[in-house]
Amino acid sequence: MAVSKELLDILACPKCRGxxxxxxxxxxxxxxxxxxxxxxxxxxxxxxxxxxTPLDRP
Structure with a gap:
C-alpha cells in the first residue's frame, strides 16, 4: 500500500476536513x-x- 494506515488515519480533506x-x-x-x-x-x-480531480456524481 502506498500510504500507511497510520497516515491515512490522520489525513483529512483540505477542503471540508472530512x-x-x-x-x-x-x-x-x-x-x-x-x-x-x-x-x-x-x-x-x-x-x-x-x-x-472532481469525481462524477453517482
Missing part, C-alpha cells in the same frame, strides 16, 4: 463529501484542492 479513503487502484485518496480525488505521486498524497 474523511478520506484510498481508491480501488490505490493511487489516490477520495473525499466522498466533496467528491474529489487527491492523487498519490511517488507515495506522497498531493493534498492541494486546486490539483484534486
Amino acid at each position: 474523511e478520506l479513503h484510498l481508491n480501488e487502484q490505490g493511487d489516490g485518496l477520495i473525499c466522498e463529501a466533496c467528491r474529489l480525488l487527491y492523487e498519490i505521486r511517488d507515495d506522497i498524497p498531493i493534498m492541494l484542492i486546486d490539483e484534486a
